[in-house]
Amino acid sequence: MSVHLLVDFGSTYTKLTAVDMKKERIVGTSRAMTTVKTDVLEGFNQALEKLEKAHPRMGEITTVSACSSAAGGLKMAAIGLVEELTAEAAKRACLGAGALVEHVFSHHLGKKEIKQLKQADIDIILLAGGTDGGNQECILHNARKLAEAKLDVPIIVAGNKDAADEIDAVLSEKNIEYYIVDNVMPKLKQLQVEAAKKVIRRIFINKIIEGKGIKKAEEKTGEIIMPTPEAVLNAAELLSKGHEDMEGFGDLIVIDVGGATTDVHTIGQGVPKRAEVILKGLQEPFAKRTVEGDLGVRHSANALVSLVSEYEFQKYYENGEDERADEEMIEDAVKRRQEEVDYLPDSDEEKAFDQALARICADYSMSRHVGQVEVVYTPLGNMYYQTGKDLTEIEYVIGTGGVLINAEDPKGILEEVQHKSDKKLELRPRDAEYLIDELYIMAAMGLLAQKAPRLALKLLKRHLK
C-alpha cells in the first residue's frame, strides 16, 4: 500500500489527511494543536500518532506534502497608484496567493506610510503602479522610498514595465531582496496576477517558512509548498473546472468562517447576465478570494457584533422558545469568546449564539465579496452598472473550516449567502445547492491536486455533502 500524507499546519490545529493512492480513498484524518512556539514537529507527531492509532493497518507513508498558515500566515502589503486600479490589482494578487493583506497604499509613499510599513509585521511587499507604457514617476518614487527605508522585507515589483530598468538600478544598489515580474495591470482594468503569485509562493517556500519556525517540519514532511488559503483556492478551482474528461461542478463559492477571519472564494467569470448591464471597474480574477479581518466568531467577535444593531442581531439569533438575546447576554458571550478563543459552546444558548455569529459572518462576507448593480436612468431607459462578479447563477456553495463544519446547523449558516429581499442590488446566488466539507479536506485536496489532480477531484466529489 502506498499512503500519501497531506499536512496542513494551521494557526490553531495541525491537520493530517492520509490518502491511499492505490485504493483511491481517504484512510483517515486527525489533528493536534499546532506547536510553533516550541517545536512545530511536536504537534505533527501527536497528530500522526493519533492517526496511526486509529488506523493501525494504514500502511507505509511513502510521500508527504504540506501547506501552512501557522504563525500568522503570510502577511503582505500592496502598493499601487490609483486606489481602484493598480492598488486594487496588487491587493488581489496578494489575496489570490493566499496572503493576508495588512496594508494597501496608493499614490506616493510618504514618511507616514513608510513608518507604518516598518511597524507592521510584514513578510513581503508587492509594488505596482502604472499600466505598461503608462505612469512611471509614481512607482519610481515609491521604489526609491522603499530602498531608502531599508526594510528587511523582500519586494516584488509588478508595475509599469517601462520603469523596470530604473527600479532595478535603484534597488540593486541597496542590497535589497527584490524580484521584478510582469505588471499586475498591463492595460487599463486588465488583471494579470499569475507572475506575481508565482514569486510570492517561491518566497514563501524559501524564506518565510523558516522565519516562522515551520522550516523544521520539512525534515519530516518535505517542502511546504504553499500557504493554506492558496491550497483551498486550488481545490475550489479544480472542483469547478474538472480534470480532463472528469466533469467539474461549474461555478461555485467556497466559504470558510474562522475564529479571526472569514474567507470567501468564488470560481467563475461572474460576467453580467443581461444585455442592459455594463461592467465597470477592474477585471475580476476567475478564481477570486477575499478575506474579511473583522468577521470571525472568536478573536473578531467584538468587531463582528458591533456591525449589527441589537435589533438586527435578533434576526440571526434563533434559540427555541427563548428567541431574544438581550444586550447583557450578547456582551458576556462576546467577552467569553474573545478571552478564550478555543471556547466550545456548552449550552443551547451558547450554541445558538455561535450559530448567530457564523450567520453574520456568512452574510456580511458575501455582501463584500459579491458584485453589485446600480441603476442609471438614461434617456434610452434604465441601464445598470455592475461592479464585481454576478453570482446569481452560481450552482454550489461549499462550507469549510472548523466553525462551519462543527456547527449545529451548517447549511443554515451557508444559506445566509443567498439572495435577500433587503439586499436586492447585490448579485447573490439565487438557487444554489449547499455542501459541507465534512471531513475538512479542502486544503489537503488542493495539495494533492499538485500531484494527482484526478484523484483529488474524485475525493472532493465523494466527500462534500
Add this chain to the structure above:
Amino acid sequence: MVSLHTVVIGVIGADVHAVGNKIIEHVLKEHGFNVVNIGVLSSQEDFISAAIETDADAILISSLYGHGEMDCKYMKENCVEAGLSHVKLYVGGNIVVGKQDFKDVEQRFKKMGFDRVYPPGSDIEEAARQLKEDLEQ
C-alpha cells in the same frame, strides 16, 4: 524610438451611444495614437483614474445625449486636483440641451477649461490632426 501619445477616450454620464466612440477609437489608432477607451457610461473619475495610470497626454470626452454640459462641469478642476493639469482636454458631440449657437457653446466649454470643443458632425480625422499638433507643440 517614436513614443506614442496616449489618449483616454470615452462617453461621459448616463450616455450609452457606443458607435461614435468605436469610430473615434479606430481613427485615432490609425493616426498612431495609443488609445485607452473606457467606453460608455463613464464618470469623470473613470476618465481621471485611467489618465493617471496610463500617463495620458489627452482626454477626449464624447457626449451625444444633450446633458454633456452638466456632466463636464468641474472636469478641469478635478483634473488639476488629480495632478493632471498638463493633460489636454477635448470635448465633442451633441454636448448641450437643444439647438444653440455653437460659438456660445464653444466659448462656455473653453471657459470651463476645455482646450478644444467640437460640434455635432465634426470630422474626427481633422480632430486627430489637431490633437497631434497640440501635443507636439
